[in-house]
Amino acid sequence: MxxxxxxxxxxxxxxxxxxxxxxxxxxxxxxxxxxxxxxxSYCSQNWLTSLDIPTVALKTGATTHDQEYRQDPQAFMLKCEREYGPVYNVYLMNQLLTIVSGPDLAREFYLNKDLSFADALDKITGMRTYIYSLTKSNQVVDNMVIHWLVRDFVTPKVHLFMPSVVRNMEEQLDSQLEHCDRKLIKEPIRIIEKIVGSAMACVFMGEEIGRQPQVIDTFVRCAPDFATAIGHGTKDFWRLLYLKFKYAYTSPMTKHIKVLVDAATPVILRRRKEEAEQGAAYVRPHDVLQGMLDNFDKYNFVDIEDVCGHLLLLVLASVNNASDFGANMLYYLAQYHEHTDKLREEIQEVLSEEAREIEDLAIKDGNTADAPKIIKPSDALTANALKKMVHLDSFVREALRYRSEMHSFTHLARKDLTLSNGFRIPKGRLVAINLRSTHMEEALQGPDPMEFRPWRFVGKGKSASKVGTDFLQFGMGKRACPGRFIATHDLKALVCLMLSRFSKIEMEDPSKADAALHARQHAPTVTGLLFTSHH
Ligand code: HEM
Structure with a gap:
């Protein structure tokens, strides 16, 4: 026309x-x-198809949904889904949160690059400036350096790390929990963080550095120090500004970086000397530190302080999480003790078989001198052995699933977004996944999803480290936890060592079992544990 x-x-x-x-x-x-x-303009805002997100009504007199949620998280989430559908707003932990439900939206959530986990953490804690004060390079938002360090220098070598992981775990366990008869440990997390911290110190920095007490102490302490530095409570604009200013000039992590630099420097110098002397015959250590030094330019590192700053970031991402889940796992062993015999049986059978195989191999290679060393069952606790323990793997995955916080993994919307079902999320909104709708749904988890069924995943092709919309404890997509392979190996090794040492683990106050099993991450311990050794 x-x-x-x-x-x-x-x-x-x-x-x-x-x-x-x-x-x-x-x-x-x-x-x-x-x-x-x-x-x-209609199209760009999806005006014709988009919907405003309903906000869940508050109870009379309440200003947030916290109390209702805390009383019974599952029931609250289920009620919200039924009354408001798959997307709704709630006021939790001083924030207006948009909650998305179901596997399809979970996938959309993780694959959308405009929903950022790091931005949400920064908004809540102001931590980006703090993190940048630890390193001298790689200060670009969304950089993936620590992700790649784990992907390249930890995951492919998990089998190489296991002997030192197990050795260190055993030593810590022996020194902290000798022969016990219903010995009460009020805060088991304190023991587990030393066990995990010492194991991860050897993975990240090699045994020579990782076994030094001050290094283990830094591995254990840096995350709580970080938490103290950022403090609790609301982070309003002025508080965040103050924290950012403070971190930029006085990072509480400086002392931890110094510990790592002091411990690493002489070892690095010696390694360099040995390499120069031995040439092609030099056997490279397989720890992460060595990987970083060998790829110094590739990752734009500036100096040893910068390398140790990146290692500290790795520690912040790993030790606390793995310790927290390790300690929580002990409550599952205590609560579901009727299943531990089955686990013990499997562990014993696999370890004997593995020990025989190792011995046969040593004899076949004419290396009979090595054979007598493989007497301790834990010598056979290899990555290969763990792979054969299918019941243990299922137990660990089920405990990780069952513990789930009912909403989790808050991300920040970097711009206005419209979900595939038409709901509009405004820029700056915090968005979280309703884990009830994925981790507790029969269609995704099989029968009785509200029950703890330890063998739920046996023969289902779903290992404890396999992420997907039905298992989000390690996130999903491009930024899914790269440490999940070593983390699940650590958890399984821990269970093996605990069951081989203790005939019984009990909760101090069994009436708190539910709270202990579903404990929020890093929350104070709700009840202690009693340990009884095998006679
Ligand atoms: C049971 C223990 C652990 C749990 C539950 C856990 C969980 C997670 C989760 C939920 C994320 C965020 C994923 C996302 O954004 O979607 C993450 C990130 C990360 N985790 Fe883990 N993690 C654990 C142990 C570890 C360990 C042992 C390591 C290192 C060896 C590690 C290294 C990392 C790193 C480097 C990131 C950041 C990834 C990135 O920026 O792309 N984690 N972890």
Whole structure:
């Protein structure tokens, strides 16, 4: 139509015709322009299809949903889903949170690059400036350096790390829990963080550095020190500004970096000397530190302080999480003790088989001198052995699933977003996943999802480290936890060592069992544990 009018104007040789047609053309063009603009603006905001997110009604007198949620998280989430559908807003932990439910939205959530976990953490804690004060390089938002360090220098070598992980775990366990007869440990997390911290110190920095007490102490202490530095409570604009200023100039982590630099420097110098002397015959240590030094330029590291700053970031991402889940796992062993015999049986059977295989191999290689060393069962606690323990793997995955906080993994919307079902999420909104709708759904988990069924995943092809919309404890997608392989190996090794040492683990106050099993991450211990050794 517009095109025809324009043709008319150009072909007309009558001045009058032009006079008549110009306003018509202008009017039509303006209408068209207006129509396009309006349609465009509707389209860009998905106005015609988008929906505003309902906010869950507050109980009379309440200003947040915290109390209702804390009373019974599962029931609260289920009620919200039933009354408001898969997307709704709630006021939890001083924040307005948008909750998305179900596996499809969970996938969308993780695959959307405009929903950022790091931005949410920064908004809540102001931690980005703090983190940047630890390193001198790689200070670009969304950089993946620590992810790659784990992907490249930890995951492919898990089998190489296991002997030192197990050795260190055993030593810590022996020194902290000798022969016990219903020995009460009020805060088992304190023991587990030393066990995990010492194991991870050897993975990240090698045994020579990782076994030094001050290094283990740094591995254990840096996350709680970080938590103290950022403090509790609301992070309003001014508090965040103050923290950012403070971190930039006085990072409480400086002392921890110094510990790592002091411990690493002489070892690095010696390694360099040995490499120069031995040339091609030099056997490279397989720890993460060595990987970082060998790829110093690739990762743009500046100096040893910078390398240790990155290692500290890794410690912050790993030790606390793995310790927290390790300690929680002990409550599952205590509560579901009727299943521990089955686990013990499997562990013993696999370890004997593995020990025989190792011995046969040593004899076949003519290395009989090594054979007598493989007497301790834990010598056979290899990655290969853990792979054969299918019941243990299922137990660990089930405990990770069952513990789930019912909403989790808050991300921040970096811009206005419209979900595939039409709901609009405004820029700056914190968005979390409703884990009840994935971790506790029969369609995804099989029968009785609200029950702890330790063998739920046996023969299902779902190992404890396999992420998906049905298992989000390690996140999902490009930024899923790269440490989940070593983390699950650590958890399984811990269970093996505990069951081989203790005939019984009991809760001090069994009435708190439910709270202990579903404990929020890093929350104070709700009840202690009693340990009894095998006679
Ligand atoms: C049971 C123990 C652990 C749990 C439950 C856990 C869970 C998680 C989760 C939920 C994330 C965020 C994923 C996302 O954004 O979608 C994450 C990130 C990360 N985790 Fe773990 N983690 C554990 C242990 C470890 C260990 C042992 C390591 C290192 C060896 C590690 C290294 C990391 C790193 C480097 C990131 C950041 C990834 C990135 O920025 O892309 N984690 N972890």
């Amino acid at each position: 517009l095109f025809n009018l324009l043709v008319n104007i150009q072909s007309s040789d009558q001045p009058g015709a032009i006079k008549v047609n110009v306003p018509l053309v202008a009017f039509t063009a303006s209408l068209a322009y207006l129509a396009i603009k309006v349609a465009g």
